[in-house]
Amino acid sequence: xxxxxxxxxxxxxxxxxxxxxxxxxxxxxxxxxxxxxxxxxxxxxxxxxxxxxxxxxxxxxxxxxxxxxxxxxxxxxxxxxxxxxxxxxxxxxxxxxxxxxxxxxxxxxxxxxxxxxxxxxxxxxxxxxxxxxxxxxxxxxxxxxxxxxxxxxxxxxxxxxxxxxxxxxxxxxxxxxxxxxxxxxxxxxxxxxxxxxxxxxxxxxxxxxxxxxxxxxxxxxxxxxxxxxxxxxxxxxxxxxxxxxxxxxxxxxxxxxxxxxxxxxxxxxxxxxxxxxxxxxxxxxxxxxxxxxxxxxxxxxxxxxxxxxxxxxxxxxxxxxxxxxxxxxxxxxxxxxxxxxxxxxxxxxxxxxxxxxxxxxxxxxxxxxxxxxxxxxxxxxxxxxxxxxxxxxxxxxxxxxxxxxxxxxxxxxxxxxxxxxxxxxxxxxxxxxxxxxxxxxxxxxxxxxxxxxxxxxxxxxxxxxxxxxxxxxxxxxxxxxxxxxxxxxxxxxxxxxxxxxxxxxxxxxxxxxxxxxxxxxxxxxxxxxxxxxxxxxxxxxxxxxxxxxxxxxxxxxxxxxxxxxxxxxxxxxxxxxxxxxxxxxxxxxxxxxxxxxx
Numbered sequence: 195x196x197x198x199x200x201x202x203x204x205x206x207x208x209x210x211x212x213x214x215x216x217x218x219x220x221x222x223x224x225x226x227x228x229x230x231x232x233x234x235x236x237x238x239x240x241x242x243x244x245x246x247x248x249x250x251x252x253x254x255x256x257x258x259x260x261x262x263x264x265x266x267x268x269x270x271x272x273x274x275x276x277x278x279x280x281x282x283x284x285x286x287x288x289x290x291x292x293x294x295x296x297x298x299x300x301x302x303x304x305x306x307x308x309x310x311x312x313x314x315x316x317x318x319x320x321x322x323x324x325x326x327x328x329x330x331x332x333x334x335x336x337x338x339x340x341x342x343x344x345x346x347x348x349x350x351x352x353x354x355x356x357x358x359x360x361x362x363x364x365x366x367x368x369x370x371x372x373x374x375x376x377x378x379x380x381x382x383x384x385x386x387x388x389x390x391x392x393x394x395x396x397x398x399x400x401x402x403x404x405x406x407x408x409x410x411x412x413x414x415x416x417x418x419x420x421x422x423x424x425x426x427x428x429x430x431x432x433x434x435x436x437x438x439x440x441x442x443x444x445x446x447x448x449x450x451x452x453x454x455x456x457x458x459x460x461x462x463x464x465x466x467x468x469x470x471x472x473x474x475x476x477x478x479x480x481x482x483x484x485x486x487x488x489x490x491x492x493x494x495x496x497x498x499x500x501x502x503x504x505x506x507x508x509x510x511x512x513x514x515x516x517x518x519x520x521x522x523x524x525x526x527x528x529x530x531x532x533x534x535x536x537x538x539x540x541x542x543x544x545x546x547x548x549x550x551x552x553x554x555x556x557x558x559x560x561x562x563x564x565x566x567x568x569x570x571x572x573x574x575x576x577x578x579x580x581x582x583x584x585x586x587x588x589x590x591x592x593x594x595x596x597x598x599x600x601x602x603x604x605x606x607x608x609x610x611x612x613x614x615x616x617x618x619x620x621x622x623x624x625x626x627x628x629x630x631x632x633x634x635x636x637x638x639x640x641x642x643x644x645x646x647x648x649x650x651x652x653x654x655x656x657x658x659x660x661x662x663x664x665x666x667x668x669x670x671x672x673x674x675x676x677x678x679x680x681x682x683x684x685x686x687x688x689x690x691x692x693x694x695x696x697x698x699x700x701x702x703x704x705x706x707x708x709x710x711x712x713x714x715x716x717x718x719x720x721x722x723x724x725x726x727x728x729x730x731x732x733x734x735x736x737x738x739x740x741x742x743x744x745x746x747x748x749x750x751x752x753x754x755x756x757x758x759x760x761x762x763x764x765x766x767x768x769x770x771x772x773x774x775x776x777x778x779x780x781x782x783x784x785x786x787x788x789x790x791x792x
Contacts, residue, residue, distance in 0.1 A: 195719070195740045203625040207219070208754075209686065209689065209736070209737075209777075211262040212263050212273075215259050215261070215262035218598050218602065220245050220259075221779065223685050224778060225238075226273070227639060229278055230640070230683075232677075234282050234284075234287070235289055241282055244781065246311070247598070248357070249283030249284070250340060250594065251279055252278075252284075255276045264684050264758070265682055265683070265684055268643075268709075273683050277670065289360075290363075294785065295321075296365030296367075302612045303328070304326070304608060305328050306330065306390050307330050307375050307381070307389065307391045307392065308330070310337065310393070311338060313585075314329075314358060315584075315601025315605070316584070316604055317329060317362075318364070318601075319602060319609075319784040321367055323609060323784060325366065326366060326368070327367045329362075329370065330370045330373055332371075332372065332374040333371060333372065335371065336371070343421045343422065344447065345424070346666075347454065347659065347665055350664075377553065379556055388581075388611055390584065390604055391581065391587050392587055395587065398418040398544070399544040401494060404496065406497030410503075410504035412504075413537060413538045417445065417543075420540055421447060424451055424455065424663075433456070433538040434456065435536045435537045435538075436452045436538050437463055438462045439463055439464075440541065441462070442473050442544070443472070445473065446477040448540040448542050449540075450480065450484055453485075453660050454660055461486065461488075462487070462488045463509065466524070467491060467514045468490040483653075491514065492509035492511055493512050493524060494507060504536065504537070504538075505536075506535040511529050512524040545586070547566075548564070559576075566588065571589075571603075573617045573618060575607055583604075585601070605783070606784045622782065625778065627775050631773060631774070637774055638776075639688060641688065644681050646682055651668050651669070652670075684760075685759050687777045687778065688761065689775050690763060692752070694750070696769045697750065698769055700768065701714065702766045703762075703766060707763055708758060709757065709758055711752055712728075712752050713728045713750070714744070714751075715727070717749045720738065729756060731755060736754050738751055738754065739753075
């Protein structure tokens with residue numbers, strides 16, 4: 195194998211598993227260390243730089259970082275990264291003095307269609323550069339699906355208003371709310387230098403061909419529309435017996451909201467096996483904690499009516515059969531259809547893109563799935579060069595953090611486009627790598643891994659929570675629990691950097707390494723080398739760190755997947771061939787980062 199090029203910013207970025215897994219690439223260990231030091235404002239600002247909505251995401255994020263967490267590979271539970279994000283938001287001081295303001299006008303005007311997380315991220319990045327931004331939305335406030343589809347018992351409106359306010363108060367952003375854009379052709383005549391479409395995936399899927407659907411329409415509701423009606427207080431009640439169809443997070447929000455609006459017998463019925471449901475595990479746990487059963491392997495067959503009124507549904511019971519290619523078939527079992535009584539049905543079986551307002555003659559083309567044809571997932575440029583898409587509007591339904599990531603990259607593209615530059619030539623990320631040596635055996639961070647178990651977030655009493663949909667269910671960590679949880683972080687951004695010409699091959703590092711992730715051996719092809727390490731490196735998705743050739747002709751090989759970043763190798767090394775160097779990676783953005791500007 196060739197020696198590892200650690201000057202490539204993407205090498206150590208990939209080693210910080212949690213940050214690499216985050217669509218917005220938030221520097222997770224950096225803000226967790228600050229929380230342990232009770233520097234909550236600094237921790238919040240590092241989050242705000244990347245994910246824009248720390249208070250929102252600290253409550254609602256899909257947490258792609260946590261399955262990637264290195265702690266989860268050495269113990270059962272990863273660090274509670276998401277809930278620590280909320281700690282930074284809950285405990286911070288007034289941060290307004292640290293936030294950027296609108297820059298000197300540059301003469302360019304950009305329209306943002308939809309005031310959801312993607313458009314707001316674009317606004318946050320372009321306003322400091324002097325762009326005149328016009329933000330359109332059909333509702334009276336910004337937030338998009340964060341406001342309309344996430345119940346207030348999970349996300350208080352005050353938190354959402356505060357974090358949207360940080361963006362809108364920057365200046366340079368004109369909000370045009372309660373205005374539905376019904377014609378792209380018309381928008382294109384208004385003199386905008388660029389248009390960003392971040393209107394989400396606003397159409398919920400239906401079951402129009404299911405027998406009884408039309409006749410029972412008054413008591414059948416599309417989940418995302420129903421949640422929006424509840425959020426905007428157009429709906430304040432539901433029948434006592436409720437069936438929720440679907441296995442995603444929207445279904446979990448529908449069933450839990452139903453319990454707070456008068457539902458007494460509320461159940462979720464899903465086609466797939468419980469393990470295959472798209473809902474996050476904690477979302478399913480929260481629903482079941484509130485007494486809501488989840489009935490899997492049942493396919494809707496018919497809406498049942500008596501005297502013209504919905505009284506229930508029948509389902510075909512199925513079992514999942516998986517082929518050799520991993521594909522799943524739902525095969526009916528030899529049983530009679532199952533009947534469940536209900537007064538109302540909420541359908542949360544998926545969402546679709548809907549662009550009836552974009553005329554065919556605008557030059558904007560779409561796939562057969564109804565999503566826009568986009569150059570790539572870096573530029574987000576459509577087939578009409580001045581129109582860009584992001585968030586759910588770009589590739590279909592996803593989540594908040596993905597929408598934010600899209601917004602950052604679309605803002606880079608819009609800025610380059612408006613300057614007449616090649617949008618495929620992206621600015622480099624902000625990267626830093628600095629030694630943490632404070633003495634022979636001292637480092638500037640807490641390098642000793644502890645064995646505390648994951649802290650559990652306290653909840654409001656269930657009976658109390660179900661009486662009022664405005665009561666936030668999760669109470670969040672207090673300062674003591676936050677410290678204990680933050681200390682569980684293994685500091686994966688503190689990288690073990692090896693200098694070959696200082697190594698005397700004494701094997702002190704291999705002797706002390708708790709995971710035996712360091713080996714000194716003869717070089718070879720990667721597949722064969724992985725097998726010959728002290729502990730075979732089985733995770734092919736994580737790289738091997740390979741040194742230059744040493745005096746004996748051997749090379750040092752470290753399995754990045756197994757390293758705990760404990761620093762024991764650097765402490766034991768008699769020649770300082772090993773050093774602990776803190777790696778900071780801030781993904782490419784249009785606006786210079788707070789880290790660079792402070």
